[in-house]
Amino acid sequence: MGFTQDLARQTAELRARIHDMPFNRELAAGSLSADVFRGYIVQDAHYLEGFARALAAVAAKAPGPEEIAQLAGSSHGAIKAERTLHAHYMALFGVSDAQFRNAETSAACDHYVSFLLRVALVGDFAEGVAALLPCFWIYRDVGQRIAADAKPDNPFAAWIDTYASEEFNQGVERMLALTDRVGAAADAASRDRMHRAFARSCWHEWQFWDSAYHRRGWPIAS
Template structure:
C-alpha cells in the first residue's frame, strides 16, 4: 500500500467525523443557516490567501519540475478560481467588500494557516506537501459524498459542484502522486513526520467546518 493510502486509512475516523458533521449534512440538504455559510466563506477567503502562499513556497522548494508546475498552478487556482466562487457567494449572502476587509481569522483559521506557514518555514518539503494534501483530498471526498445526496434546488449547489468536479479530483490525484513520490524517497523519520503533518491538517479541516457551523469568534 502506498504512503498516501496508508495515511488515508490512518485518518479514517477523522474523515468520518468530517462527513458526518452537521455543517455538511445541512449543506447537502440545503438547510444550512445562511449565517453559518457566510461565516465559512469569509474565513475560507482568508484561509485561501495564506494557502496560496504555502503552495507557492512548496513550488519554490520542489525538487522536480512536475512539483514546481503543480504547486505553482495550485497557487494560481487558489487565488483565481476559488476567489471567483467566493465573490459570487459574497454577493448571494450579503458579504460586502467592507465586511470582508474588516474580518479577522478565527482561532481555527489562524491555527490552520499558521501551521502550514510553520511547515513551510521550519520543516521539510516532504512535511509541507503532506500538510497541503488534506485541503485537496478531504474536499474532494466531501464533494463526492455530498453531491449524490444534495437536495435540488440547493443554495449551495455551486460550492458542491466545484469540489465534486472531475478536474478537482484530477488535481487531487496529481498532488497525491507528488506526496507518494516524496515519501518513497524519504527516510523513515521524515515519513513519520509526514504522517503527523497530514493528520494535523486533517484535524484542522474538521475544526474549520465546526468553527463555521457554530460561527465561532475569539472567546476573549
C-alpha cells in the same frame, strides 16, 4: 500499498467524522443556515489566501521543475477559487469587499493558516506536501459525497459543483500521486514527519468546519 493509503488508514476515523459533521449534512440537505454559510465563506476566503502562500512556499523547496509547476499552479488555482466561488456567494449574501477585508479571521482559520505556513517555511519539502494534502483530498471527498446526496435546487450548488467537479478531482489525483512519490523516496524519519503533518492538517479541517458551524471567533479571557 501506496503511502497515501497509509495516510488514509491513519486518519480514517477523523475523516469519517468530518463527513458526518452537522455543517456537511445540512449543506447537503440545503438547510444550512445562511448566516453560518456566510461566515464560513468569509473565513474560507481568508484561509485560501494563506493556503496559496503555503503552496508557493513549498513549491520553492521542490526538487525539480515538474513539482514546482504543479504546486505553483495549485497556488494560482486557490486564488482563482477565492475570486470566483467566494465572490459569487459574497455577492449573493451581501458581503462587500470592505466587509470581507475588515472581517477578523477566526481562531480556527488563523491557527490552520499559521500551521501550514510554519510547516511550509520551516519544514522540508516532504513535510510541506503532506501538510497541504488534506485540503485537496478532504474537500474532494466531501464534495463528491455531498453531490451524491444533495437535494435538487440546493442553494449551495455552486460550492458542491466546484469540489465534486472532474477538474478538481484531477488536481487532487495529481497531489496524491506527488505525495506517493515523495513518501516512497523519504526515509523513515521523514515519513514520520509527513504522517504527523497530514494528521494535524486533517484535525484543522475538522476544526475549521466545526468552528464555522458554531460561529466561533476568539475565546474571551475571563
